[in-house]
Amino acid sequence: MPRLRIQLRGWGHRTLILTDTPAPDCPRCDGDGGFAYDYGDHEGEYAGTEWDPCTCWDETRRWTLLRLPRIRRRRRGVRDPWSIEPPF
Known part of the structure; x- marks a missing residue:
C-alpha cells in the first residue's frame, strides 16, 4: 500500500x-x-556521507497535482519614513 x-x-x-x-x-x-x-x-579523514535508498521507498515516484499561479506584488511608491504626512 x-x-x-x-x-x-x-x-x-x-x-x-x-x-x-x-x-x-x-x-x-x-x-x-x-x-x-x-x-x-585515502588519509582516513572524513570526506562525506553516502546515501543508499531502501527498497521500501521510491524517491523518484511523484505526481504533479497543481501548478500554483505566480502572484505578483504591487509596487508601492517610495515613501519618506520621516514624513509626517499620512500615507494616503
Whole structure:
C-alpha cells in the first residue's frame, strides 16, 4: 500500500506534488527510507556521507497535482519614513 504525502515544491513555479514516503514499519531501514554511511579519503579523514535508498521507498515516484499561479506584488511608491504626512 503506498504511503503518499502532499508537498509544496519550487520557488519560481510553485507546485503541489504527491510523493511516496518510506514505510514506517520497514525492518531494514526502520522507516528512514535508506542507509547513510560516512566514508573517508585515502588519509582516513572524513570526506562525506553516502546515501543508499531502501527498497521500501521510491524517491523518484511523484505526481504533479497543481501548478500554483505566480502572484505578483504591487509596487508601492517610495515613501519618506520621516514624513509626517499620512500615507494616503
